[in-house]
Amino acid sequence: MIVSEQKPLEEILQMMEGEGKIFVVGCNGCAESSGTGGKAQVAEMKELLEKEGKKVTGTVSVDFLCDKGLVKSRLARRASQIGESDALLVMTCGIGVQSTAAVVAKPAHPACNTISLGGSRGEWRGSERCRECGDCLLDHTGGLCPLTVCTKGLINGPCGGAKDGKCEFQPQTRDCGWQLIYERLRKLGRLDRMRTIIEPKDYSKMDVSEEIRSTTRWALEQREGETVKK
Amino acid sequence: MKLSDAFKSGKFVITSEVGPPKGVDVAAMIDDAELLRGRVDGLNVTDQQSSVMRLGSLATCKLLKDKEIEPVFQITCRDRNRIALQSDLLSAHVFGVENVLCLTGDYVSLGDHPQAKAVFDLDSVGLLHAATSLREGKDLAGNELKGKPDFCAGAVVTPGADPLEPQIIKMEKKVKVGAQFFQTQAVYEPEKFEQFMAQVKHLNVPVMLGIVLLKSAGMARFMNKNVAGVHVPDRLIDEMDKAEDRVKKSIEIAARLIKEMKDMCQGVHLMPIGWEKRVPAVLDAAGL
Numbered sequence: 001m002i003v004s005e006q007k008p009l010e011e012i013l014q015m016m017e018g019e020g021k022i023f024v025v026g027c028n029g030c031a032e033s034s035g036t037g038g039k040a041q042v043a044e045m046k047e048l049l050e051k052e053g054k055k056v057t058g059t060v061s062v063d064f065l066c067d068k069g070l071v072k073s074r075l076a077r078r079a080s081q082i083g084e085s086d087a088l089l090v091m092t093c094g095i096g097v098q099s100t101a102a103v104v105a106k107p108a109h110p111a112c113n114t115i116s117l118g119g120s121r122g123e124w125r126g127s128e129r130c131r132e133c134g135d136c137l138l139d140h141t142g143g144l145c146p147l148t149v150c151t152k153g154l155i156n157g158p159c160g161g162a163k164d165g166k167c168e169f170q171p172q173t174r175d176c177g178w179q180l181i182y183e184r185l186r187k188l189g190r191l192d193r194m195r196t197i198i199e200p201k202d203y204s205k206m207d208v209s210e211e212i213r214s215t216t217r218w219a220l221e222q223r224e225g226e227t228v229k230k
Numbered sequence: 231m232k233l234s235d236a237f238k239s240g241k242f243v244i245t246s247e248v249g250p251p252k253g254v255d256v257a258a259m260i261d262d263a264e265l266l267r268g269r270v271d272g273l274n275v276t277d278q279q280s281s282v283m284r285l286g287s288l289a290t291c292k293l294l295k296d297k298e299i300e301p302v303f304q305i306t307c308r309d310r311n312r313i314a315l316q317s318d319l320l321s322a323h324v325f326g327v328e329n330v331l332c333l334t335g336d337y338v339s340l341g342d343h344p345q346a347k348a349v350f351d352l353d354s355v356g357l358l359h360a361a362t363s364l365r366e367g368k369d370l371a372g373n374e375l376k377g378k379p380d381f382c383a384g385a386v387v388t389p390g391a392d393p394l395e396p397q398i399i400k401m402e403k404k405v406k407v408g409a410q411f412f413q414t415q416a417v418y419e420p421e422k423f424e425q426f427m428a429q430v431k432h433l434n435v436p437v438m439l440g441i442v443l444l445k446s447a448g449m450a451r452f453m454n455k456n457v458a459g460v461h462v463p464d465r466l467i468d469e470m471d472k473a474e475d476r477v478k479k480s481i482e483i484a485a486r487l488i489k490e491m492k493d494m495c496q497g498v499h500l501m502p503i504g505w506e507k508r509v510p511a512v513l514d515a516a517g518l
Contacts, residue, residue: 151337152308153350154334157396160397164392191395191399195399199359203351
């Protein structure tokens with residue numbers, strides 16, 4: 001399973017600056033087990049956002065957001081609510097945020113940071129990949145992960161190696177990730193996001209904290225002995 | 231001398247480059263460097279160019295510095311994490327290296343060790359940020375340094391990239407984190423370069439026009455097909471095709487391009503790719 005933790009509310013609100021109407025998407029898979037994006041957390045988030053003066057146009061929970069076909073069919077039924085929204089808030093792992101961003105022509109903000117304890121990952125993922133870096137950048141990059149969609153994992157823009165939109169690594173088949181990001185952001189009218197300087201990543205965030213290590217369902221399954229001591 | 235000081239003095243700055251050998255026999259490379267003594271303001275030393283394992287860039291810079299030839303230390307993010315990159319920048323300073331050029335680096339698959347693990351812990355913006363931070367006396371983690379290194383940090387840009395806007399957005403970021411000059415990928419179309427320069431005028435940063443010597447029509451066609459952001463127009467390919475003396479024609483074309491674009495920018499960076507010995511003739515023909 002993929003472990004995620006919610007980003008601080010302050011960071012989430014910062015992503016939504018200037019946006020009044022938000023559609024909230026949750027996932028009944030790993031995000032529910034992580035306690036970050038199940039039905040209960042979606043309801044909590046709705047309340048929090050409303051308290052902050054946002055209008056929540058609707059919420060939906062999907063089994064699971066890593067299954068792009070399912071995301072398409074579930075979100076299509078909410079087309080009118082999503083249509084009137086300024087953006088979506090996606091409360092799940094990086095794969096789910098990316099599959100949502102890929103099928104909706106609106107900004108999809110990540111509500112969580114994704115980390116990993118190993119175990120199986122998004123079983124139905126398509127082309128979306130998540131490095132489980134613990135500090136999700138998807139808000140800056142139009143819902144395409146620069147660590148996985150760019151061969152070099154560059155975080156501030158393209159290198160000079162792309163030709164005709166293709167990467168210098170496997171130019172026959174591999175797209176330049178930053179060209180995809182650029183085009184997505186341009187389409188969303190969010191090129192300002194690309195102008196933000198992203199500081200060197202804190203790779204220590206990829207390590208899972210003791211607290212998470214001792215509380216998630218997957219971790220508990222892997223551990224021997226008693227969890228609740230006398 | 232720092233290239234930033236050369237730009238400040240208002241002169242048209244000239245750099246070229248040498249590639250460290252695959253091995254330890256440096257004689258031929260030193261010969262090439264000697265030919266350019268007094269003709270250039272700096273000599274770039276490539277860092278495992280095209281991801282091919284060679285003698286190191288920093289060691290080569292030290293060899294040049296000992297001979298009082300001004301090196302420009304090329305440093306890429308491919309092979310070193312932030313600890314090694316920052317350490318090498320400090321080492322460069324104690325060796326007297328005054329100019330560094332910060333690059334992303336080609337992917338490992340392009341070189342002779344495609345099995346290698348690529349690093350890219352920092353990207354070129356992060357590396358420039360690190361260089362600026364070190365100059366201010368702190369490392370990336372915010373720790374104080376004993377003594378501040380001092381060097382002029384440059385970066386690269388591809389004026390012929392399509393689309394160009396992402397390149398310019400990144401160039402803006404590089405300037406913001408401390409890039410003091412830019413060298414460009416090879417340019418063969420003055421009209422396109424003029425448009426590019428107009429688009430980056432607001433950045434107010436010196437730009438050095440990149441020139442790669444065309445060795446043959448075949449090389450031009452190869453670059454058009456395979457090298458990102460480089461386009462040699464058909465008229466130049468025709469000229470090379472029809473030339474009786476390829477070397478003479480190559481020098482003539484390079485000199486003409488420099489003359490046509492000299493007034494649009496603040497310097498020129500010549501990449502001879504094996505034709506190092508022809509660089510003085512190009513400079514002569516360009517009146518530099």
